[in-house]
Amino acid sequence: MSREHRCALLAEAERAELIELADACIADGAQVRVLVGPEVGCVTAQVREPVLEQRFLLGDVLACRPRWSSRATAAGPCVSGGRPRGRAGRRGARRRGDRLIEDRDGRLDVREEALEWLGEQAGAGRIRLLGHYPSSPQEIEELCERGGSVAEFPTTTAAAKATREHGMPVVMGAPNVLRGHSHNGNASGRELVGRGLVTALASDYLPSGLLSAALLLAEDGPASLPEAVGLVTGGAADVAGLPDRDRLAPGLRADLVLAEPGRPWPVVAAVLRAAPGGDAA
Incomplete structure (x- = not known):
């Protein structure tokens, strides 16, 4: 299972499921000792688009970063979306991921029902x-x-x-x-x-x-x-x-955009919006 697939499953998981996953990661008799108490705070999330590498603000999210160790793993931060560390953690995460996939496959009939309904709406010209x-x-x-x-x-x-x-x-x-x-x-x-x-x-x-x-x-x-x-x-x-x-x-109705080519972006000089009757205003 790829890292992207695991992250997607984690993003879809409910709170109780994440708690179960955490329990599985420290199962098999591993003794966990908290090294540093959890640090809780707000983190500003951004994305960078790959064309001009411009950054866009997505919003603030609540983050928690504990630091822990056990006999099965080396000490290290627990990072959301990262790879579970240690053999016990990997086995537990893999089992949990398999169960999530089985649960999803068991609901495919709901997907088919939804797609059938959407197809009916499309056939009727509603969507x-x-x-x-x-x-x-x-x-x-x-x-x-x-x-x-x-x-x-x-x-x-x-x-x-x-x-x-x-x-x-x-x-x-x-x-x-x-x-x-x-x-x-x-x-x-x-x-x-x-x-x-x-x-x-x-x-x-x-x-x-x-x-x-x-x-x-x-x-x-x-x-x-x-x-x-x-x-x-x-x-x-x-x-x-x-x-x-x-x-x-x-x-027909159309807006007019007056623009001058340029690099990296063209320059828009004016926008003439169509009037209700269809003529540019």
Whole structure:
């Protein structure tokens, strides 16, 4: 089990489950001695986006850091999300992780029931059902059968191609385009745009990246300027099921953005918002 998988399981665990996991880590007769009392305080959580390495504040969280030792492990801090230390700790954590996986698998019928209900809502036109991270043509087939209408961030070229063969939109992330590749080895947004397989870009975690990604695509050549801008305007509206806007055409509603290309970010000089009747104000 990978460290990321363990952290995901810990994040989903209830308080009682975490207490049980802690008990398992010090089981098998290990004698625990507290070296330093727990330190409790607030920690400011931040994330750093990988394009320009800018930091964003997420908020304050309560943190507790004890220091302990036992015969089975060396003394050391207990860090949330870290690797359990010592053979006894690893065995207990592994057993607990296995039980969490079994419990999740035992609730798959709830997942299927929820997806069936969502498919009914999508079929009735009440919602737009998107498939996130589809990786194969088979998953695209399953998405269609469930009533899905959009593939968001397909991880392979084959999945993106299958989506377009079904006449569905393909959404890729602007940060992927700005980097030139996926941060975790999935399909490259620029490459898929160059193959004509992308119909829209999403901001993902970087709202300011939409306009920059469109201009970069036009500058580097995978798309013309009108095609690239269409990925963040009309293409995005199609994904949301809003065909009445985001195109410069008679009878449609659209805002106008006056921008000047620049590195690393373009400069927006003005935004002219559409009036209720559809004309720019």
